[in-house]
Amino acid sequence: MQFPDRFSNLPDYAFPRLRALLDAHAPGGPVRHMTIGEPKHAFPPWITDIIARHADEFGRYPPNDGTPELRQAIADWLERRYGVTVDSDSQVIALNGTREGLYNAAMALCPEEKAGGTPAVLMPNPFYQVYMIAALSVAAEPVFVPATDATGHLPDFAALPASVLDRTVLCYVCSPANPQGAVADEGYWADLLALAERHDFRILADECYSEIWRDTPPPGALQVAARTGADPERIVAFHSLSKRSNLPGLRSGFAAGGPQSIARMKQLRNYSGAPLPLPLQRVAEAVWADEVHVEENRALYRRKFEIADRVLGNVPGYRPPQAGFFLWLPVDDGEVAALKLWRETGVRVLPGAYLTRETDTANPGAGYIRVALVGPEDETEQALIAIRDCLYD
Numbered sequence: 001m002q003f004p005d006r007f008s009n010l011p012d013y014a015f016p017r018l019r020a021l022l023d024a025h026a027p028g029g030p031v032r033h034m035t036i037g038e039p040k041h042a043f044p045p046w047i048t049d050i051i052a053r054h055a056d057e058f059g060r061y062p063p064n065d066g067t068p069e070l071r072q073a074i075a076d077w078l079e080r081r082y083g084v085t086v087d088s089d090s091q092v093i094a095l096n097g098t099r100e101g102l103y104n105a106a107m108a109l110c111p112e113e114k115a116g117g118t119p120a121v122l123m124p125n126p127f128y129q130v131y132m133i134a135a136l137s138v139a140a141e142p143v144f145v146p147a148t149d150a151t152g153h154l155p156d157f158a159a160l161p162a163s164v165l166d167r168t169v170l171c172y173v174c175s176p177a178n179p180q181g182a183v184a185d186e187g188y189w190a191d192l193l194a195l196a197e198r199h200d201f202r203i204l205a206d207e208c209y210s211e212i213w214r215d216t217p218p219p220g221a222l223q224v225a226a227r228t229g230a231d232p233e234r235i236v237a238f239h240s241l242s243k244r245s246n247l248p249g250l251r252s253g254f255a256a257g258g259p260q261s262i263a264r265m266k267q268l269r270n271y272s273g274a275p276l277p278l279p280l281q282r283v284a285e286a287v288w289a290d291e292v293h294v295e296e297n298r299a300l301y302r303r304k305f306e307i308a309d310r311v312l313g314n315v316p317g318y319r320p321p322q323a324g325f326f327l328w329l330p331v332d333d334g335e336v337a338a339l340k341l342w343r344e345t346g347v348r349v350l351p352g353a354y355l356t357r358e359t360d361t362a363n364p365g366a367g368y369i370r371v372a373l374v375g376p377e378d379e380t381e382q383a384l385i386a387i388r389d390c391l392y393d
Ligand SMILES: Cc1ncc(COP(=O)(O)O)c(C=O)c1O
Pocket: 037, 096, 097, 098, 099, 100, 128, 174, 178, 206, 208, 239, 240, 241, 242, 248, 251, 252, 253
């Protein structure tokens, strides 16, 4: 029996790799998990009442695109957050979390060929791993574009050769960026939109960390597209309740963009999608409409960012993140540092190389560790002090 070749050379996923690196060794202190970006703050307590009130709807197949009420709540949120008006019928699709949508967008939107060659799908490096799998699944060429200190931790897509840009069909961008916490400003989005127009490709804007910011709300791709009069088909933006509302287990997000792109995504999902159960769509509708819990959540992260600045501010190369909830800390070798930290202190962090792809030039993650600030404040502070004393003293 045969298996597909296109997935044969994948490295193990980040977390099994981490277990293989660390688990043969005993922790050197109280175990502190700072590896997975799984929010640990409380979600809004009132959601359980909504589930109970709508429990009978578990007896129905849910609508594929999202209920009209959920899509309207999403459109209203986009209006409040970005001042952008979208048509909730034709420009919004509900998703089971952004990961599913980021994957299926490539299925729905990637043509078989461009400029007489294999289509190229651009993505940052380091990157959220689903971008690469999505590209490989549609037999496109994933193009890894370094997002390093030198590029402000966002990829410089315009530096790619014209021969690649001309074959480009999709471009994944993550802002605020996981893992670096860098934010694409209006100029970045405007330049990227202009590049997409020149080379005729679509931008898939992964904005699932957009609500966890320190000082200024990150501008959104749809907002800049509207302001610059860009073709709405150039952008599909992805948002999630996982980080904004501490509901990673709800599996709820959405995509919004040009009507043709969204129609293609809906069409594919009609055949192959697994829509969010109806009672959970009711929850999502209420959660998008509430900002109180989001502000409380943001304040908790802000306090942890301040602790990180205070504890790690003198570490050479420390870069306070603008948004998101990760620190991307420079070290000599990420695997060596993660192992040392585990064996000497019990703190678990992720080697940066597990989030990157080695290219001809270098591995932009090899000299980093990623630290998730998702735990309680006091534990986070103790763990950050342990990191400083173990790795930087
Ligand atoms: C950059 C990025 N995009 C997308 C996701 C997927 O989030 P969800 O599917 O929970 O919305 C994550 C989750 O960690 C992420 O870090």
